[in-house]
Amino acid sequence: MRTDGRTAEQLREVNMITNFTKHPEGSVLITVGETKVICNASVEDRVPPFMRGQGKGWITAEYAMLPRATEQRNIRESSKGKVSGRTMEIQRLIGRALRAVIDLDLIGERTIWVDCDVIQADGGTRTASITGAFVAVALACGKLLKEEKISKMPIKHFLAATSVGVTEEGSSILDLCYEEDSTASVDMNVVMTDQNEFVELQGTGEEATFSPNQLNELISLAQKGINELFSIQKDALGDVAERIGEGK
Amino acid sequence: MRTDGRTAEQLREVNMITNFTKHPEGSVLITVGETKVICNASVEDRVPPFMRGQGKGWITAEYAMLPRATEQRNIRESSKGKVSGRTMEIQRLIGRALRAVIDLDLIGERTIWVDCDVIQADGGTRTASITGAFVAVALACGKLLKEEKISKMPIKHFLAATSVGVTEEGSSILDLCYEEDSTASVDMNVVMTDQNEFVELQGTGEEATFSPNQLNELISLAQKGINELFSIQKDALGDVAERIGEGK
Amino acid sequence: MRTDGRTAEQLREVNMITNFTKHPEGSVLITVGETKVICNASVEDRVPPFMRGQGKGWITAEYAMLPRATEQRNIRESSKGKVSGRTMEIQRLIGRALRAVIDLDLIGERTIWVDCDVIQADGGTRTASITGAFVAVALACGKLLKEEKISKMPIKHFLAATSVGVTEEGSSILDLCYEEDSTASVDMNVVMTDQNEFVELQGTGEEATFSPNQLNELISLAQKGINELFSIQKDALGDVAERIGEGK
């Protein structure tokens, strides 16, 4: 039994409030247990200089936490004047993951900016960001379709992410909260498509190691959790969900 | 009649959700019309080096906007590597205003960090930040009182802020939304206490000027609006409201 | 009686040396008591990218202090690698104030850079900067007129600034020196035109507040002082003074 009463293979409760703020083309507040992330997708009608004239689009992501999203207040990265290594790692991951399931040719010379801002953190902020960002981008694409700026849904597959890990006692668990994450000996983030394929797999022994068997166990857990996330994404997207895959 | 149907002397609807996020000692989501700001107050048990050993506290504020809080996406200040002049001006204003009504001796050697993060902007973000930050700080002080870390409420007076301005046509109006603000010829931010005293007054002619008579008109409007804000703050604070002023 | 023997409503002695350095199109050394500021106006024959092709000009200001302009040496902002919030606030104020009395259409596609460098500080550096910068810009415009690069004086009104404040004892005083400023409970900077209109009004209670009555008293004092400054500006400008307002 885990500290919050879950079984080893149980996700935390996941909710999504779509159209959370009014300006972005796609906006979602995702909550995964006590973790809350605002995921906004903004469409800009141009691409970065290195991509101009190719008729294709670009997707890039940024990630940040409010200073008091965490138990202890963190110094604002704008005050420090630089983005931390952790932040860079996460925002590169989010962008890469989204690009794996989106046909950039189908969005035309547009940039989709994805902003994931954690307003409350309790572990798993990067995987919640990916899962929420997918929905925000899908909503933004839905808007482009509705306004007939594009003719086919550029998203090829559903995409979601979760974390899995090995506790100090050696058990494999799904969807770690902060307390679990901070004591786990192995931590793995898994990003998958609804084709049951991996987009990204990042497993790390925290001053520890893990065996091939443990790897297999962790992957099974992650697959199970991610499949549940796909249902929640479908519910949140409504009609837009049905068009995903049409441009494959 | 204004674009959103208000009279010249009417505030937008104002709401406050207290305890909006779970980690901060004081947390409020303030909405003023379509403007939404998360105001968090964090208590740290130490003061900056230049204040150590004096037995008194410190209050400082930071302000930011999510990139897509606005109609057009703004570049993140952490990505640019520096805080803009506008941001600095606003966060200095918020901190200064709060310090005017708080007895720093009564909070002991503690720092109260105030974070105002605008998640949706529609004009008046700096005055909404002050009005909401006051409530967040009061909640944080209420928590310190309840935990008996301090014995007297350090807040001497209520504090709230609003904007007033002169339209292109020359009418004085209260609580400008973004559309009004961007065309106004005069813009004034007023911060007051419930003693009907000014804490800060910043009036600016935007490529225009204003007469002493107009100044008086604007101030009357502001006083009216701020008095309404005090009621809303009192409701949001509940019991804590009653202790304000006890340490005067 | 004030520390330097002045009455409450007396300005310090104000002097201006025009053409203080040889390169700028307009150059003034303004001294207000012991405060000394070099105000240089530089004309550049192009505007920033966001203004190109509109046929109108731009005015922007920068402000700095020599490290030992003050009693204690300050670290150079170039060494710190960033401009402080205070500096940003001041240079934004100077630029905004100047733009309020200048018809940018009449200067053509040119930028006027205003540099206010404080070589000795004794309170009131921002208001001395505005008062001196006005003269520097007027001289630069005079040069453009003389060289027939522009045909009408783009300056619509005279512009000057001073500070007023409330002492710890509660008296209102004009033109605070550093010693007065550092103990005042209220500090207000007032920028006005010779039409007796406000351009900017910034009143701040320093851990204190002020009443509507005190506001009125302070404004009267400021009006009196600023009227004296207009005379000094006119003397400094000579012939150029007469053309001000012609393009209104």
Place this chain on the structure above:
Amino acid sequence: MRTDGRTAEQLREVNMITNFTKHPEGSVLITVGETKVICNASVEDRVPPFMRGQGKGWITAEYAMLPRATEQRNIRESSKGKVSGRTMEIQRLIGRALRAVIDLDLIGERTIWVDCDVIQADGGTRTASITGAFVAVALACGKLLKEEKISKMPIKHFLAATSVGVTEEGSSILDLCYEEDSTASVDMNVVMTDQNEFVELQGTGEEATFSPNQLNELISLAQKGINELFSIQKDALGDVAERIGEGK
């Protein structure tokens, strides 16, 4: 057959020159095919502030490339004034990997700085860095042992890394050179110990995905390659190799 004539499961030729430069406590030039990295380990007799007084040590890594290590010259990160996201990601990975096999308690209050400087790049610079850095750190620990500053070898296991990937045509290959890496659809970096356990696993679909079966294939290839690297490390370390594991 691969572009350089290797089979799918063949490593490039790997060499290590120990004591490559004279100042560091441990210094290695590792060459993996045409990739060349100087790995230096520096011992400093103190730890960062947050670790003082705990009697244990710290290991941290930095990674850089000479500007012309690559086909096209890159701008120096010191000139740009900031470290790129890619560099941060790599140096965090190297440090984390080394810490997984080193008992920090056994190195006392010392910091081991690992500097991996790529002087020629042809793919796989991060895995070559880890493999070489391990040897540099082992040499530095050997020196501490010889000088009797520590009494037991703090390294618990051998550690090495390689890359594996899936080509556009769908074949799994070991140890990708730059040309292969730039066209691969999947790229995975694997860090393992000589206990056949994973320390880090980072698989990424580059605008592509990979199946669980492909994952297993890639892992087998990586295990094979890493086992060969352990032999090369042992040869390079000589006597020092024998002490690894003694402090487990």
Place this chain on the structure above:
Amino acid sequence: MRTDGRTAEQLREVNMITNFTKHPEGSVLITVGETKVICNASVEDRVPPFMRGQGKGWITAEYAMLPRATEQRNIRESSKGKVSGRTMEIQRLIGRALRAVIDLDLIGERTIWVDCDVIQADGGTRTASITGAFVAVALACGKLLKEEKISKMPIKHFLAATSVGVTEEGSSILDLCYEEDSTASVDMNVVMTDQNEFVELQGTGEEATFSPNQLNELISLAQKGINELFSIQKDALGDVAERIGEGK
């Protein structure tokens, strides 16, 4: 005959106004022809961390130009967020030169900050800065002596600097103004003591070279010019001049 009518071996007119600003312990405005530099020496009663507890002092220099000290306005280094290579080179030179003639043991645990701010530039700003800074530091030491904070003058010798160069036509000339400097094929800065010894010699062929004979000619010219500067420094220093050398 030179553009300004001087002979090849003639200095421009040199003047020094001592006590130019009121706060610094030593303050000089030096003018060398049209070049004008404010040289301020500030005494701080502590030394940088790396020198604490040794009972000796430190001298360091900073150099800057007002944006419009030059014909074309330069961007402020504080706005750019970094100090240019040229500025660093010059301020390192000024500090090093001053330290060569000052006995740091005799100033106790104090730092002398030297600030050279060019308000008008017409060539030779770095040598004018050294010549003026010497006087500012001597005045500051004189003040320390008068206040009996130190007992012996720490300055061992007079120190002054000038530039020499070779024109496009091949003539050697003394004290180049900007026009001469910008076309010279060789430019040399010479810093000497009144013992006729060199402190610093920096000769540079600007896309040109110079022979050993030219070197000798340039050095003779510089010696002649610097000897004249010593007289001007002595006049400016008055009584303080007599104590220089007493602590040798």
Place this chain on the structure above:
Amino acid sequence: MRTDGRTAEQLREVNMITNFTKHPEGSVLITVGETKVICNASVEDRVPPFMRGQGKGWITAEYAMLPRATEQRNIRESSKGKVSGRTMEIQRLIGRALRAVIDLDLIGERTIWVDCDVIQADGGTRTASITGAFVAVALACGKLLKEEKISKMPIKHFLAATSVGVTEEGSSILDLCYEEDSTASVDMNVVMTDQNEFVELQGTGEEATFSPNQLNELISLAQKGINELFSIQKDALGDVAERIGEGK
């Protein structure tokens, strides 16, 4: 007799490995005693914006040290986020020296980037960088000639550099190693052409001074050393050496 057994006028052993890394157009590892510098010359087919359209080229240099090139590890400049004054001084010197012997018109609209990366330091890194960089640039020009991208060798003269100095005991010595350099009272860097002309001369008294006689002695020593360096450069360059001077 010197610490390493050399006579006062003896260079350390100098070696050059050409084509040290494979990507640069010119690549040299120069070793001067224990000082080792990788000098790479990269040719880019465009010039900086300020030089476009003039049909001539540009040469610029960058210099850095690996963190552990020195006895004590230095913090990486990319981590500090800025380039030190020392680094800037050195890289400006290298670029200026090279430009003095190269006819920029003959290289067409190309930039030659010279990167000098010190992998092991034992004094004289800046002079070794110049001597090695000259060879790297000559090799790169040789390659342009061979590929018939240019028709004449743009290098007019050989160029090399060495250091000379005065020991604490007053002897003049050639080519100082780190130990000698750190105790020398005078340090001079001399850059010359094979026409026996100076390109750059930088002599500095380190809290000391030097006489005209000492200057002459130092220059003779430097001339002797630099002549030996020319032979070593010629050997390293082989055929390319013969074309130097052809475009004069």
